[in-house]
Amino acid sequence: MLNLFKNLRLYFAYFYIGLKNSISYKTDVLLILIFRLATSLIMILIWTAIYLNSNVQKINGFSLSFIYIYMFMFMPIVTIVSLNLYNLISQDIKNGGIAINMIRSVNYSLQLFFSSIGENIIYVLFVSLPLIAIILFFVHVDIGFISLVFLAIEFILAIIFFSIFDFLIGISSIYLVDLSGLSQMIYNIIYFLGGGIIPIIFFPTQIKNILMLLPFQMLGFTEIATMLNIISTHTILTSIAVTIFSIFILFIATTVFWRKAVKKLSSIGG
């Protein structure tokens, strides 16, 4: 931890490089943003068609307006908690930059972490936060102090969990060489399990209970449910405990895997 503070200025440089990288691909960033928002819109139109055809006010106790809020909030939250670290690691491994980055006096995983925060900050500041604020303003959601504390904990845990998860996926490219398709597919799986297509509350009870015991609910569902006050404090605490436990397990697995992967890497590098 002391090292982290000592090298904070260095890590800020990585953050700045990440930020400059994302700004230099303005059109790409803009188009990705458009497709992210358009995906939310598509999900809303699909659910509107389902509600209209069912001719009911509520499905499983939730109205169509809840779906609107849920779907518009999901993507901004995913953008905040998911840093896409695997892209940076995969590129580093492919172009050999990992060897140079690893001999530097700063921690490699933290280099990546700060760099990806820099790349993501544009999306967060200009899309996610304004969009969440606008939605909360229009739907008059009153978030209490306790909920705010829970939200802060959930966001921090989610960022930690998905960063370690991304790191694990990223270092697997040492074995798999090309990650481009795999990472997209894994993203789709997490998106589905995290309630991006169907909110977790709509699943049958048994499946819902299983999904709530997976850390992927932190991708967006738990945060939205906390903001809108639709889950109990007990459920929130269980979700937090599940995520902390998952971080612990994932951290050990990633450390072991990383040590093995580094050996393979050095055998490639000579």
Next chain:
Amino acid sequence: MGILDEIAYILNRQYYAWKSFIAYRLSALLWFFNNSFTAVASYVSITVIYAISSGINGWSYYQLLMLSSTVNMITGLLYYFLNPNLSHELLAGQLDPALSRPFNKLSILISDNIGVWSFGSVLSNLLIAVYALAHLHLAISFIISYIILLILGTAGFGFFMLIMLFIAYKFIKSEEFVWRMIDFANTAGDYPINIYGNLIGIAIFSLLIPVGLASYFPALALFGRLSLNYFILIILVNIAIILFSYKIFNLLLRSYNSGGG
């Protein structure tokens, strides 16, 4: 080079791609499992939707399952034939050895970096499609119409994505948005495109991003909801897209600068 040489070249590349893929057994198994999940996700989503609601107006459970598996198969095929890193390779000038081969440039590009891993998605969604078909009891003529539109639509959509990758190379210098676009098209195409607006939805997903031509209209033909006039019109639109895209592809290919400058 004749057409038979082109086919032999493409098949040859497939053979070596599969051989090198299978050489890493564990990796191959992981990729297959991972990609099969698209079928599972669609199946579960549609099953949950029909369990808690009346579903989509005018579409039965099995019909929607058929539509969804069709679009997922197409996406799987796109990942199979189109190299996800094409823009990146074009930017880095890494295609010189491939493009100097004495074959059609299109044959080279679709077999340069075959995404064997995405075959898991194609196969699992094919199984779902067969399962849905078995419950739909459709006339053979409808199935043939479906296959015709599916082949033409997939070719058109594939050409469209290829051009997008070249545009990404030429003007944007990054290809990530193209894969976001495929993802977006896949999500939208999972459901009937008329729910996004009878006119606007169909126009956007047929002409702007032609995923509907590859999935929605073949599905309509399969369920006997496409009149002969519309059937012919969709074929003509697909052919026009393919020819136009091929022309644009050749133009854009000229803009490629090799690694040597």
